[in-house]
Amino acid sequence: MAERHVLGLSGGKDSAALAVYMRQTHPELDIDYFFTDTGEELPEVYEFLGRLEGYLGKPILRLNPRRDFKFWLKEYNNYLPSAQTRWCTRMLKLKPFEQWVTPMLKSGDKVTSYVAIRADEDYREGYSSKQYNLLIKLPFREAGIDKAGVMDILESSGVGYPSYYEWRSRSGCTFCFFQQKIEWVRLKERHPDDFDAAKALEKDALEHGSPFTWSKGESLSELEQPERISEIKAEYEARSARLRKRIPSNPLRPTKESPEDIDDVYGDDEGGGSCLICHK
Numbered sequence: 001m002a003e004r005h006v007l008g009l010s011g012g013k014d015s016a017a018l019a020v021y022m023r024q025t026h027p028e029l030d031i032d033y034f035f036t037d038t039g040e041e042l043p044e045v046y047e048f049l050g051r052l053e054g055y056l057g058k059p060i061l062r063l064n065p066r067r068d069f070k071f072w073l074k075e076y077n078n079y080l081p082s083a084q085t086r087w088c089t090r091m092l093k094l095k096p097f098e099q100w101v102t103p104m105l106k107s108g109d110k111v112t113s114y115v116a117i118r119a120d121e122d123y124r125e126g127y128s129s130k131q132y133n134l135l136i137k138l139p140f141r142e143a144g145i146d147k148a149g150v151m152d153i154l155e156s157s158g159v160g161y162p163s164y165y166e167w168r169s170r171s172g173c174t175f176c177f178f179q180q181k182i183e184w185v186r187l188k189e190r191h192p193d194d195f196d197a198a199k200a201l202e203k204d205a206l207e208h209g210s211p212f213t214w215s216k217g218e219s220l221s222e223l224e225q226p227e228r229i230s231e232i233k234a235e236y237e238a239r240s241a242r243l244r245k246r247i248p249s250n251p252l253r254p255t256k257e258s259p260e261d262i263d264d265v266y267g268d269d270e271g272g273g274s275c276l277i278c279h280k
C-alpha cells in the first residue's frame with residue numbers, strides 16, 4: 001500500500017496554477033501530473049503543457065482514451081455531444097482517469113487528488129469521492145486563493161497563460177460545443193483545418209439524425225458564411241463594449257482582467273455552465 005498524489009491538468013489556467021502552487025509549497029510531495037488527452041486538442045494546449053513540464057521538472061502523464069471521439073460518436077447514435085448529453089467528457093476524460101486510478105485504489109493505495117477549485121468558486125458536489133481511499137483536496141480553497149491569486153501564481157512563476165487565450169476563453173477540444181460563436185469564427189481563422197474537421201463531423205452527424213449542431217441554432221456551414229461572420233463579429237464587439245462599461249472601477253483594489261474574461265462576454269447565453277473537468 002502506497003500513498004499517491006495526483007493532479008489533473010485540463011490545459012486551462014486554474015489547474016496549471018495549482019500544479020505550480022503545489023510545486024512551490026509542497027516540493028516534498030511526489031505528485032503525478034496527468035492530462036486526459038482526447039486526441040482533439042489545440043496545438044496551443046500541447047505547447048502550454050510543455051512549458052509547464054519545464055517548470056515542474058517532470059513529465060505530465062498523457063492519459064489517452066482507448067477509443068477515439070469518432071468511435072464514441074457512432075456508439076451514441078451519431079448524436080453530437082452537447083450540454084444536455086455530455087458523453088464526450090464521460091468517455092474521453094473521466095473514463096481514462098478511472099482506468100488509470102482504479103488499479104491503484106484496488107491495490108489499497110491511498111490516493112489524494114488535488115483539484116483546482118478556487119476560493120471564489122462554489123464547491124461542487126461532483127468533486128466528492130465515493131471511494132474510501134480516494135481523497136479530494138482543494139488547496140486553493142483552503143489557502144483562500146481566488147482568481148487574482150491564480151493569475152499572480154502563473155505570472156510570477158514565469159509559466160504565464162496558454163496562448164489560446166488570445167482568441168478563446170476556455171481550454172478543451174478544438175470542437176468543444178461550449179465555444180462561443182465568436183470563438184468558432186476565430187477557430188476558422190486560426191485553425192482552418194480543425195474547423196473543417198469539426199464541420200465534417202457535424203455534417204455526418206446531421207445526416208445520421210443528430211438533433212444537435214456544434215453551435216446552438218445553426219450549423220458550422222451556416223455560421224461560416226461571410227455575412228454571418230460579420231454579424232457575429234459586430235455582435236461580439238457591441239457586447240464587449242457594453243460589458244467593459246459595466247465593470248466598476250475600484251481605485252483601492254484595481255482588478256486585473258483575467259485573460260478569459262476579456263473574451264467571455266456571453267456568460268450564460270453561450271458557453272455557460274461549461275465543463276469543469278475540461279476547462280479548469
Ligand code: SF4
Nearest residue numbers: 088089172173176278
Ligand atoms: S472539452 Fe468540450 S467537447 Fe471536449 S470533452 Fe470537454 S465538454 Fe466535451
